Amino acid sequence: MYGSTDRSMPQRFLILILECIFLLIAFWFLFMEGNQFFHLPKGDVTRNIVLFAFSIITFFRMNYMVFFLLRRGITWGEALNVPFAFALYFIGFSILGGIVDKPIDSIDSFAIFIFLAGSGINSLSEILRDVWKQDKRNKGKLYTGGLFKYAVHINYFGDLVWVSGFALLTRNGWSIIIPIALFCLFVFYNIPVHDRYMRGKYGEPFRQYERGTKKLIPFIY
Incomplete structure (x- = not known):
């Protein structure tokens, strides 16, 4: 949607909402025994904290860009595809790293x-x-x-x-x-x-x- 100046606020808020959901899932897995729900090993607590800190930093950076720096329009396709990538980061990396019991x-x-x-x-x-x-x-x-x-x-x-x-x-x-x-x-x-x-x-x-x-x-x- 290059060249469009449409603010696309519904699409931007959809991205925000989906990312909040992904963050909650990551938190549940890392700190609320989500790994036990799936019968997976329990990881290192400090590593889990840093993993979640990475997700929080990425969340704020991404949404600052979406709401303040990205001035072109956003299609509904983008509004669904972009959060999918962040699901991989927030949830995927939390699962992959959250089962590693190795000190920092x-x-x-x-x-x-x-x-x-x-x-x-x-x-x-x-x-x-x-x-x-x-x-x-x-x-x-x-x-x-x-x-x-x-x-x-x-x-x-x-x-x-x-x-x-x-x-x-x-x-x-x-x-x-x-x-x-x-x-x-x-x-x-x-x-x-x-x-x-x-x-x-x-x-x-x-x-x-x-x-x-x-x-x-x-x-x-």
Whole structure:
């Protein structure tokens, strides 16, 4: 729904409500013996606390973007598909990590670092772009500053980093499927669709920008 200025408030509130439900399910599993309901092992308490903290941080960041930074319209399809991804993060990672009875160690410290780094990259890139766009002198212009000078889709890169940190914190090998799937989704769907829209909207300025800038991963790809 690129280009639409419809506020889509019902869709935005649907995303909020669904994410609240997913958070409650994650809390139930991590702290209210949900694992015993499914006859699964009980995980480490400290790990469970950090897992839920990750979900809370992601919840607030996501909804700040949905209600304040995302100014285009949201389709009903998006309103249902986007929360599905966060169900994987909130519930999926809670289940995968909530059954691991392993004390927090240096690997988990690294997971926390890359989760926070990825969250910062994603949010800061979006906030700086929003501030730039609010300046009427920049209306109709292509934004290539801030963190976007390092990659055309630096916000997606931030997503990939924080999701990888979330997956690593679970210390469960199955979790690697989620960041790999996210990478494939970005490379084979989101980025091509977004780039086609940007070429149509900005023409040659965007073509020059993408020719001289990495697509997703700064300095690499």
